[in-house]
Amino acid sequence: MNKKYGFTSVLLLVFILTFSLISGCKSGKKPPQEGEEAKVPENVAEIKQDIDKANKIFRALPSPLESAKLIQTAGAQFKADLLNPVSKQNSYVTNKALALNLGVYTCDLSFASLYEQTQLLIDYMNAAKKMADGLGILDAIQQDDIDKLEENINNSEVIMEVVSQTFMNSNSSLEEEGRTATAATVLLGGWIEGLYISTQLVDMKDFNGNKLVDRIIDQKLSIDILLDLLNTNKGNPSIDELILQVQKLKTVFDKIKLSSTPIKTEYDQASNTTLLKSEVSTNMTPDTFIELSRTVAEIRNSFVN
Amino acid sequence: MRLTRTLPILAFLLFAFSLSINAQCKQFAKKECLPQLEKYTHDGNYHAAVLVEGEEAELYKTFYSDMEYRVAIVGESTLPAVEFKVMDINKNVLYSSKEHNNATTWDFKLQSSQQLKIVVKVSSFNKPGDTPASGCVAIMFGFKVKK
Numbered sequence: 001m002n003k004k005y006g007f008t009s010v011l012l013l014v015f016i017l018t019f020s021l022i023s024g025c026k027s028g029k030k031p032p033q034e035g036e037e038a039k040v041p042e043n044v045a046e047i048k049q050d051i052d053k054a055n056k057i058f059r060a061l062p063s064p065l066e067s068a069k070l071i072q073t074a075g076a077q078f079k080a081d082l083l084n085p086v087s088k089q090n091s092y093v094t095n096k097a098l099a100l101n102l103g104v105y106t107c108d109l110s111f112a113s114l115y116e117q118t119q120l121l122i123d124y125m126n127a128a129k130k131m132a133d134g135l136g137i138l139d140a141i142q143q144d145d146i147d148k149l150e151e152n153i154n155n156s157e158v159i160m161e162v163v164s165q166t167f168m169n170s171n172s173s174l175e176e177e178g179r180t181a182t183a184a185t186v187l188l189g190g191w192i193e194g195l196y197i198s199t200q201l202v203d204m205k206d207f208n209g210n211k212l213v214d215r216i217i218d219q220k221l222s223i224d225i226l227l228d229l230l231n232t233n234k235g236n237p238s239i240d241e242l243i244l245q246v247q248k249l250k251t252v253f254d255k256i257k258l259s260s261t262p263i264k265t266e267y268d269q270a271s272n273t274t275l276l277k278s279e280v281s282t283n284m285t286p287d288t289f290i291e292l293s294r295t296v297a298e299i300r301n302s303f304v305n
Numbered sequence: 306m307r308l309t310r311t312l313p314i315l316a317f318l319l320f321a322f323s324l325s326i327n328a329q330c331k332q333f334a335k336k337e338c339l340p341q342l343e344k345y346t347h348d349g350n351y352h353a354a355v356l357v358e359g360e361e362a363e364l365y366k367t368f369y370s371d372m373e374y375r376v377a378i379v380g381e382s383t384l385p386a387v388e389f390k391v392m393d394i395n396k397n398v399l400y401s402s403k404e405h406n407n408a409t410t411w412d413f414k415l416q417s418s419q420q421l422k423i424v425v426k427v428s429s430f431n432k433p434g435d436t437p438a439s440g441c442v443a444i445m446f447g448f449k450v451k452k
Contacts, residue, residue, distance in 0.1 A: 056354045058444065060366035063349040066448060073371045073450055160346050167349030172331045175351060218418040221367040225420070228365075260417060263393045265400070273373065273412045276399060280417035 059229040061187050061222055064107035065164055067194030068114050074212040076201040078115035083108040084193070084304045086127040095135065096238040099182045100303040102131035103189025106167055111197060113163050118153045125149060125166070132170055135182060140170040181233040188242060189303055191226065195219055196300040199293040207286055216292070217282050220253045245299045252292045256284045330355060333381060334443035341377035341410050345447025353443040356427045358385055364423040364444055372448045373414040378402070378425055381440030385428045392422045414451055 062070070084104050092101045109124035125146050132140035145162050152158035167190075174183035198216050207213060227246055233239045259281050266275040284292075334353040356362060368374055380387035386407045391400040399421070402408050425442060 056356065056360075056362035058352045058354075058362065058364040060350050060352065060364060060446070062367065062369075065346070066348045066369075066372075069346075069448070069450070070369055070371060164347045164349040168335075168347070168351045171349075172334075172351040172353075176328055176331055215369065215371070215418075218367065218369060221418060221420040225365050225367065260419065262395070263397065263399060263419065271412075273414055274400065276413055276415045276419065278415075278417050278419065280419075 059225045061191045061226055061229070062194065063167055064103065064110040064190040064194060065160070065167065067107060067191065068110035070215050071111065071194065071198050071201065071212065072114045074215050076198070076212050078111070078117065079201065080117065080120060082197050082200050083111065083124070086123045088304065089127045089130050092131065092134070095182065096185060098131045098134040099185035100189035102128055102135065102170060103186040103191070104193040104304060105131060106170070107190045107193035107197070110163055113159045116156070121159070122146065122149060128166070137170055137173040140173055141166045181236045181239050184229050184233055185238065185242065187229065188226065188246070191222070192296065192300050192303060195296050199296050202289070202293070204286060207289065213284065213289065217256055217258065217284055220256055220258055223250050223253050245302070249295050249299060252288065252295050255288045256282060258282045330441040330443070333441045334445065338377050338379040338443035338445045341379060342375055342445060342447035345375040345449050348446050348448055350446065352445070353441055355439055356384070356442045357437045357439040358427050358429045359437065360427050362425045362442065364425070365420065366423070366446070367418060367420045368415055369418045370415050371451055373412065373451050375410055375412045375447045376423065377410045377445045377447070378442065379409050380427060380442045384438055384440040384442070385430050387425060387427050387442055389423055389425045392424065394420055394422070
């Protein structure tokens with residue numbers, strides 16, 4: 001009898017959950033029609049209280065693709081020896097190393113794709129796939145994606161689309177599985193790799209007025225977003241170590257002064273685009289840049305070695 | 306004894322339920338929000354969550370002076386209007402979708418790189434007593450090199 005009752009309970013649960021699944025994201029009700037009497041659920045005040053408390057916060061770092069595009073737009077040249085060699089891919093076995101190097105390899109493959117380094121792109125896509133598979137996010141980069149790249153190797157639009165899609169698949173899979181610490185680690189790996197490549201590409205003889213230096217200074221705007229992102233997973237030993245490393249980097253960024261005039265908007269009807277007008281003044285000495293560059297290299301090397 | 310057998314099954318089902326909701330959000334983001342970026346290249350970042358009417362979400366991101374951006378914010382059809390505001394770090398409102406007929410996209414470029422805050426709010430059906438509607442809201446960014 002007990003056994004039967006237990007089975008019935010489970011069946012009931014399955015029914016309730018199946019019903020909820022069918023409703024899924026579409027659980028919202030349409031507004032009641034006029035004259036229709038609104039039902040008052042007993043717990044409605046409690047629900048409203050929860051709504052007031054709820055406040056989802058997203059923190060977005062420049063994606064590897066955006067970082068690579070910023071480097072390219074600043075007029076930097078491609079240097080393959082700055083990328084993390086794919087030969088190292090088998091040495092990453094821990095969850096932390098796999099996540100960091102998924103970010104690193106994704107940034108490297110974005111960089112290779114923008115500079116039309118086709119063979120490198122395929123190699124780095126395979127390396128990123130290995131990291132994603134190791135993390136158990138098998139649908140992040142599929143063989144079909146690599147085949148699509150090979151078939152469209154001269155079509156930059158398709159390449160960018162595949163690169164963007166694979167990155168989205170990785171971070172959305174981790175988010176949907178509730179693996180927020182791993183997702184943040186992947187983002188950190190990609191961001192540090194972009195910063196590492198940028199700092200290494202700056203020629204100190206051409207420091208003043210260098211557009212790439214300006215883009216590096218801009219990363220000061222993202223360091224607090226990054227720390228907030230990591231802090232939401234504080235208490236996780238791997239994340240705590242990373243926070244210490246990023247805090248060290250922040251102390252160097254704090255030496256750079258960055259101030260902006262208030263932003264004014266200017267709408268251009270012809271392009272349907274709004275220009276956000278503001279003047280920014282910064283000061284980064286060559287010494288601070290060298291310190292920043294060394295700190296970034298130290299962190300990046302701890303990720304890849 | 307019955308409880309010890311039932312609990313793991315219940316935990317598993319709840320886990321599966323949560324995965325399913327998130328997977329639906331991912332599909333919704335890909336199907337409904339991504340196409341709104343049109344000629345802009347999607348940056349690859351994923352931001353989507355289930356929100357209930359009246360709820361707010363915030364997003365912080367740095368935007369660069371070399372790029373032109375499109376932000377696309379789309380909520381499921383079961384939700385009332387989803388409004389968004391773009392603000393600077395001093396909370397000055399630079400754009401409000403409410404003033405543009407609840408537009409789902411906004412195109413902009415910057416003279417200087419800036420960190421901006423995007424506040425998304427699901428409005429309310431204003432029917433007290435009814436169970437609040439819920440649904441996925443996706444936020445995506447596309448970029449292209451500034452001309």
